[in-house]
Amino acid sequence: MAKKKAATKDFSKYIRWFWLTILGGILLVVLVFFLASWGVFGEMPDHTRLENPTTNLATEIISSDGELIAKIYHNDNRTPVEYSDLPQDLVDALIATEDVRYRQHSGIDARGTLRAIFTLGKGGGASTISQQLAKQLFHGEGSKDILGRITQKVKEWIIAIRLERQYTKEEIIAMYFNIYDFGNNAAGIRSAARIYFGKEPANLDIKESAMLVGMFKNSSLYNPRPTRNPEGTKNRRNVVLNQLEKYDYITEHVNDSLKKLDLGLRYTPESHREGLATYFRAYLTEFMKDWIKNNPKPDGTGLYSLYDDGLKIYTTLDSRMQQYAEDAVHEHMARLQAEFFHQNTPDRNKTAPFLDLKPDEISSLLNRSMRQSERWRKMKANGKSEKEILASFDVPTPMTVFSWKGEIDTIMKPADSMRYYKSFLHAGMMSMEPQTGHVKAWVGGINYRHFQYDHVKQGKRQVGSTFKPFVYATAIDQLHLSPCDTFPNTKITIEAGKFGNPLPWSPDNANREYGGFRTLKSALANSINTVTARLMDKVGPQPVIDMAKNLGIESDIPPVPAIGLGTPDLSVYEMVAAYATFANKGVYTKPVMVMRIEDKNGTVLYQFTPETRDVLSEEVAYVTTNLMEGVTQSGSGARLRTVGAEKWNPVYKEIMTGYPYALTNPIAGKTGTTQNQSDGWFMGMVPNLVTGVWVGGEERATRFRSLAYGQGASMALPIWGLYMKKCYADKDLDVSTGEFERPENLSINVDCSKHNEETASDADSIDDRLDF
CATH class of the missing domain: 1.20.5 (Single alpha-helices involved in coiled-coils or other helix-helix interfaces)
Incomplete structure (x- = not known):
């Protein structure tokens, strides 16, 4: 016992x-x-941080038609979406794969946790979606030692429970999709959907949803790009599809069908050097940096971050018109460049791509370019001597170079690559509504990845005959001239000393043809220099400069008569705004690119205010516009009205139509060609859209030998024509096909039908009626 x-x-x-x-x-x-x-065991988020978890949000650039054009970011290309923006298939795939009891637990899955403990993790992990979100938001990868992993897990459990108390189940799922980095600059589900499939999250189908959910396991390993791991990504996607079948979200038949399909990848990278409107985005970045400097946060916490604060920039750009503009530039410039290469083979031009330069001049040009290059700047900053830097330009180096048929991986001396790049012709194009000043399209060059210089606002080149309408407008304003008034088509000399002219000035006509009389309309349409010189002789250069300045030209213009033929260096941006004043009945409207700026919560931080001023009377503006209509009716822009005969072109190796435009609506415009065909311009207007185009080489010696290809009507006008045809084909754009509005009390005669444009009599000459 x-x-x-x-x-x-x-x-x-x-x-x-x-x-x-x-x-x-x-x-x-x-x-x-x-x-x-x-x-x-380490910092834990308080209530405030849980309520406002810190994530870097990219700035969004939004077009006037509501499309997301691009984003500005440093590391995280993230744009949050609401739960309502997520397709049900995407949510189902996440729950079936990551946390099948998500709707039943409150942050910790007890059954899964016990299973993980007793199987030592071999039966699968126990982290819920809420725990994974906690880790992503507040703790990252965590510790690698056993004690650190335990405390890490405890912290995740606590934060997960707090998140479940703070947010709804739907909000947690949305946050999880928004926080995850899917690789390739795809931070968050919206970027991932756009980059991998070229669509918004709401439009993802079930197999696309399954692929993206599969990437949660390891986005670096399961990378769908062809050069990475497409097969492994497909296998992982199929695991997700199996999970969907296992939990009765899809049938076995649907699963078997979907697993046979490829990934359907439509890889569309979002980087600062690729995508739509790259040159415009570069301008916008600088605009925003200046705005941020002068607009601190209202709560006193400092300045906004362009890259992390999730700002929304609503622009005037129209994504459709921007695409049409870029397509038009690409289509024409690829062909024009092929012709340029054809004319500048070594047997045709020993100094290619330059014309009329001596060897020492070419050497000096290339040496100057070396010193201005990024390579020179970086090596100089690293302490390299001038001798070492110069020597590096002759060392063959692996590089990727631009071509119109796609990038080329090659080995080339940097010095040779510089000469190669100088053989390319460039373009600048801007399109704007004259009544509002809204810029609808902005193409600053042919390829931003390889040529970052912006030829819309940054670049300035001689404008040639596109300056002449400023002279004509000044003469009409001062002298009340009519398009039907005639001037002798004979040479004129403005003597030295007159208007401060240092030397006598007696310009030639481009075609060297003289005699008879020309109406103003015929003279402008055919760019008759002698008539422009006579107008300059009557009004003087300073009033013309004043007119140009009132029209929005900001660049310096020397007060000499030769400006009448377009010697000033001006930008496409300035020229479009100036021409828009004519289409807008004499009212200058400053170009607008940004409508408003909002913070991530939708609070308006900036709203644009229109800037306008009266420059011309409605009558003078209309008469000048009427003069420019003659350019497309019978002058250098008349090819916009016709369709050329089809013929085989050996350079392009295709049958080509001469002028594939056949536009019949009223168009006012002006071509421009500078000395030696270095620059080609076309400024074109319809009542509600003004577009300017410039084409030329980086160096003025990179040019065509003859006017056949080197004139503005051949270099720049085709881009305008192709662009407008695309705009007119899109009926939703409502680009005008009507007449320019005629003033009610027009006192100047614009009907020149009774005049013989070529041989008006001496009695009709304006010189006989003006007492100078």
Whole structure:
């Protein structure tokens, strides 16, 4: 009996120790949780941080037609979406793959946790979606040692429970999709959907959703790009599809069908050097930096971050018109460049791509370009000597160079690559609504990745005859001239000293043809220099300069008569705004690119204010526009009206139509060609859209030998024509096909039908009627 009592006593001792151990373990776990929540094991997010978790959000650039053009970011290309923007297939795939009991637990899946403990993780992990979000938001990768992993997991549990209390299940799912980095600059589900499939998240189908959910396991490993791991990504996608079938989201038949399909990837990278409107985005970035400097946050916490604060920039650009503009530039410039290469083979031009330069001049030009290059700047900053830097330009180097048929991986001396790049012709184009000043398209060059110089606002080149309408407008304003008034088509000399002219000035006509009389309309349409010179002789250069300045030209213009033929260097941006004043009945409207700026919560931070001023009377503006209509009716722009005969072109190796435009609506415009065909221009207007185009080489010596290809009508006008045809084909754009509005009380005669344009009589000459 004594032995039995002793045995019972000993057993009860073990029971006490068992319960003490259990109770102690529970108390220890509770203590660990309390200590973790108090921050003993590391910082824990407080209520404020849980309510406003910190994530870097990219700035969005939004077009006037509501399309996301691009984003501005440093590291995180992230734009948040709401739960309502997520397709049900995407949500189902996430729950079936990552947390099948997500709707039942409150942050911690007890069953999954016990399974993970007893199987040592071999039966699958136990992290819920809420835990994974906690890790992404507040702790990153965590520690690698056992103790660190335990405390990390405890912290995740605590944060997950707090998240479940703070947010709805739907909000947590949206946050999880928004926070995850899918690789290739795809931070968040919206970027991922756009980059991998070229669509918004709401438009993802079930197999696309399954691929993206599969990437949650490891976006670096399961990378769908052809050069990375498309097969592994497909296999992982199929695992997700199997999970969807397992939990009855899809049938076996649907699963089997979907697994046979390829990924359907439509890889569309979003980088600062690729995509739509790259040159415009570069301008906009600088605009925003200046705006941010002068507009601190209203809460006093400093300046906005262009890259991380999720700003929204609503622009005037129309994504459709921008695409048409870029397509038109690409289509024409590829063909024009092929012709340029054809004319500048070594047997045709030993100094290619330059014309009329001596060897020492070419050497000096290339040497100057070397010193202005990024290579020179970087090597100089690294302490390299001039001799070392120059020598590096003759060392063959692996590089990727631009071509119109796609990038070429090659080995080339940097000096040779510089000469190669100088053989390319460039373009600048801007399109704007004259009534509002809204810029609808902006193409600053042929390829931003390889040529970052912007030829819309940054670049300035001689404008040639596109300057002449400023002279004509000044003469009409001062002298009340009519398009039907005639001037002698004979050479005129403005003597030295007149208007401060240092030397006598007697310009030639481009075609060297003289005699008879020309109406103003015929003279402008055919760019007759002698008539422009006579107008300059009557009004003087300073009033013309004043007119140009009032029209929005900001660049310096020397007060000499030669400006009448377009010697000033001006930008496409300035020229479009100036021409728009004619289409807008004499009212100058400053170009607008940004309508408003909002913060990530939709609060308006900036709203543009129109800037306008009266420059010309409505009558003078209309008469000048009427003069420019003659350019496309019978002058250098008349090819916009016709369709040339089809013929085989050996350079392009295709049958080509001469002039594929056949536009019949009223168009006012002016071509421009500078000396030696270095620059080609076309300015074209319809009542609600003004577009300017410039084409030329980086160096003025990179040019065509003859006017056949080197004139503005051949270099720049085709881009305008192709662009407008694309705009007119899109009926949603409502680009005008009507007449320019005629003033009610027009006192100047614009009907020149009774005049013989070529041989008006001497009695009709304006020189006989003006007393100078």
